[in-house]
Amino acid sequence: xxxxxxxxxxxxxxxxxxxxxxxxxxxxxxxxxxxxxxxxxxxxxxxxxxxxxxxxxxxxxxxxxxxxxxxxxxxxxxxxxxxxxxxxxxxxxxxxxxxxxxxxxxxxxxxx
Amino acid sequence: xxxxxxxxxxxxxxxxxxxxxxxxxxxxxxxxxxxxxxxxxxxxxxxxxxxxxxxxxxxxxxxxxxxxxxxxxxxxxxxxxxxxxxxxxxxxxxxxxxxxxxxxxxxxxxxxxxxx
Numbered sequence: 001x002x003x004x005x006x007x008x009x010x011x012x013x014x015x016x017x018x019x020x021x022x023x024x025x026x027x028x029x030x031x032x033x034x035x036x037x038x039x040x041x042x043x044x045x046x047x048x049x050x051x052x053x054x055x056x057x058x059x060x061x062x063x064x065x066x067x068x069x070x071x072x073x074x075x076x077x078x079x080x081x082x083x084x085x086x087x088x089x090x091x092x093x094x095x096x097x098x099x100x101x102x103x104x105x106x107x108x109x110x111x112x
Numbered sequence: 113x114x115x116x117x118x119x120x121x122x123x124x125x126x127x128x129x130x131x132x133x134x135x136x137x138x139x140x141x142x143x144x145x146x147x148x149x150x151x152x153x154x155x156x157x158x159x160x161x162x163x164x165x166x167x168x169x170x171x172x173x174x175x176x177x178x179x180x181x182x183x184x185x186x187x188x189x190x191x192x193x194x195x196x197x198x199x200x201x202x203x204x205x206x207x208x209x210x211x212x213x214x215x216x217x218x219x220x221x222x223x224x225x226x227x228x
Contacts, residue, residue, distance in 0.1 A: 034216075043116070043202050043219025044155070087153055098168055098209055102155045 002027040004092050004103035012109045017080055021106045023073040023090035031097075035064050035075050036089040038105070044089055047075070077108075085110045115139050116220035118203050124226045125193055133188045133223045135203030143167075143209040144186035145217065146178060147202040155202070161186055162209040190225075198227045 004025045013019050025033070032051045036044035048057045048064040050073070057064050061078045077084055090103040116137045125131050137144060145168075146158040160168035164180045175191045186203060200222045206215040 038153075041222070043204070043222055044217075045219070046216045049216070089155065098160065099157060099170065102157075104152065104154050107153070 002092070002094060002101045004090055004101045006088075006090050006103040006106050008106060009104070010107040010109070012111060013080055015080060015082060015110050015112050019077050019080060019108065021075045021077075021088050021108070023075070023092075023103055025071050025073070025090070025092045025101070025103075027071075027092040027094045027101050029095045030068060030071070031093045031095040033064075033066055033073050034091045034093075034100075035062070035073075036091060038087040038089060040086070047088075080110045082110050082112060084108060115218050116203055116205055118201075118220040118223050120223060121221065122224050122226075124228065126228055127193055127195060129193050130189070130191045131193060131225070132190070133201055133203075133225075135186050135188070135220060137184055137203075137205040137218070137220075139205055139207075139218060141205040141207050141218075142183060143206045143215070144180065144183075145204040145206075146186065146188050147204060147219075149200040149202060149222070151199070159186075159188075160209060167209055193225075193227045195227050198225055200224050 007022045034049040035047045038044040050066045063076045066073045087105040089105040091100045093100045143162045145160045158172045159178045161180045177189045180186045202222050203220040204217040206217045
């Protein structure tokens with residue numbers, strides 16, 4: 001069964017600090033992995049997408065990594081800002097499937 | 113200009129009622145979706161339409177009926193509302209529907225449905 005597990009479930013950090021969110025998946029055969037950011041009260045917005053051949057992708061202060069061998073991805077946030085407070089959702093797509101598998105998200109709170 | 117819009121943003125209704133949520137996208141996309149996000153923030157796909165044709169129907173009760181009058185609109189009608197239907201419903205669209213290809217999905221702001 002295809003599954004996406006994210007950790008930690010929630011995280012509180014101080015403004016300016018770095019943090020790393022984890023995503024482990026069992027989706028097979030793997031096609032691509034996408035990270036979304038969902039602000040409170042809004043819909044998710046895509047941050048990065050990575051295919052099998054990519055192991056790092058950056059979007060400003062967000063850097064996603066992918067290890068297709070161990071089926072793990074991480075999202076690293078550098079020099080966090082208050083506006084980074086949100087839920088971060090990992091979504092994995094399988095080849096041959098129309099339906100992506102969603103993780104339950106990591107809730108990040110950045111305190112001043 | 114809002115890319116994906118939903119109305120209403122909030123919907124409070126009693127059990128047994130019938131209600132509709134409307135969704136419109138102005139991105140020229142071929143594919144639209146409905147998602148349900150429960151109280152634990154888990155997003156679950158319900159339906160997907162590609163060029164007005166139903167492609168994905170993920171074990172959703174028959175009380176939920178999507179309708180796509182054209183590629184830019186995908187409405188969700190819910191009959192005989194139940195307490196368990198309370199959730200946030202998101203509409204989304206993507207350029208196309210890829211089998212294993214991840215076209216970026218653009219989400220609407222959500223409709224918070226509360227059934228009392």
